[in-house]
Amino acid sequence: MNAPVLEDWQLDLGGVLLGHNTSIPFAEIEGLGRPDGRGDLTDQPGADGVWAAPDWYSERKIHIDCAAKTPGDPAAARALVEQLQAAADPPGVRTVGGAVMPLRIKWPGAPVKVLFGRVRKVDPEWAKAAFGWVPLDVEFAATDPWFYGDTEQQISLRLGWLSGGGFTAPVQAPIRVSSGESGGQRRPGWVTNQGNVETWPVITVYGPCANPKITQVETGRTLKAQVSLDEGQWLRIDTRPGRRHVVRDNGGNVLLTPDSDLGAFSIPPGRTEVRWTASDPTATCRLTVAWRDAYRSL
Template sequence: MVQQRMGRIQWGDLQFGPGSRYHVTAVTGLDDMPDIRAEDINRPDQHGDYTSPDTTGARIIQLGLGLRGDTPDDLRALTLALRAATQPQRQPAPLRFLDQDTLLYGKVRQRALPYDAENLWSTGTAALELYCADPYLYSLEEHTASTSEYSPAAGRTYPLVYVGAGRTYGDAGTSGRLTAVNSGASPAYPVLRIDGPVANPSIEQVTTGGSITLDATLQPGEYLIIDTRTRAILLMGTSPRRTWLRAGSQWPLLQPGSNVIAYRGSALPGAPGQSSLLTVTWRDTSL
């Protein structure tokens, strides 16, 4: 259950908050709005401005910690563990607010571990600053929904349930449609997986618009990963196939609330009784 108190925070192998030796004393930037980037310009000879759509910059998270050891040596071990876990990073890493149902991706940009000779015995303090280039707040749970393609000539269904890539995929939808619910307050960027066999697959965001069509053929056993955030299209999850995207396609997003996704494609000759599957994966998303 989501709660108002900050609760537990997970960074790498370290956990801060209740049940740990690292007490959370302060958090800033989590519920704050990141800085707005705007391109407003003055209206010549008129009051007011012409305003552009607002977008946000990076999110900055600051954590205040209280270290609680049993002895000075114990405190030193806590300090060294925190120092080791907050080294400069090549890529952002998950920062999980476990009791807030919130996930971010950040890099540690500042770390303060002061030494107070007058008071230092078994307690100390620390301050961390994390830079989140992606300002979105994601749910901890990753949602999935799947459906077979709508192919009038084949009229097939796909009742398969399988496990792959560490996720469990549920029952397929009907008539080439599925419903994806984004319980956040901002649009979510889904990851789309198409499993063959299928020719010229098409994915449409029925609720609000946006669709993509691929001039491609996937044989049985082949699959395609489409990341709507990075706009990568990867055959078998690794080989770029962006050139398969048909001109005029618009990348579908999951708006807050319920979203109906339609999946269409053509059956392949020589693959009777087999069906293609679309799996949509997303997290609830807010700013």
């Protein structure tokens, strides 16, 4: 199902629209600023001041003060509440560890951005339901504090594609080296995070190949899997916080080499070059990198 198009001052929670020009207007939204942190301030013995422990962000708690508004039609108000409660309980999220759902937000002057988390409360007040007015207390806990782009981006790389330039065959004197940027098109391997904070990719390797190694050229960070994939088989490396895992198409786990660090393979703001190698005598395997732009704020 396609996500609904959002106007300014609107939210999308599981396909139900809230906010301006909807039947569920909101009076206030809290939690869109700096998320809560985890870190203690400890008194310094025999000295003024305190010692600040490392600060880590906790979940981002979104509180939405809204109401189902259908003047003179209490049945329609009840139906809206039912839709919102159903949207807050999608199959495959509530009872699956690590699973999350999106909360899409459109603010003036900015593209649609997304938070990922769980709905913690949909609490209606029925005192004025006979007039078609049902106040709602809605809470959403984003497990990741960053805002993300509404669209997932993806690149696909065949084995042996280089992101640099090279020679154009047939080679004849004088030899000229290509810049690798013909026609203004992006060369293979460029991952561009248009946000202002790091983001986390999902990498999928499609066989046939063995022992794939993925490298960020600028940082030298690598991920190498000890696995052999036949044609039609795949390996997925998910680096996203709270969902970090490496799994095969058959559900089996895969070992990474000791120098591979899922927690360090983030994509910084701007452009990052990704290359990969593997053993494949057929040269038919491929790799995809999927990511979303990441933002500190709306």
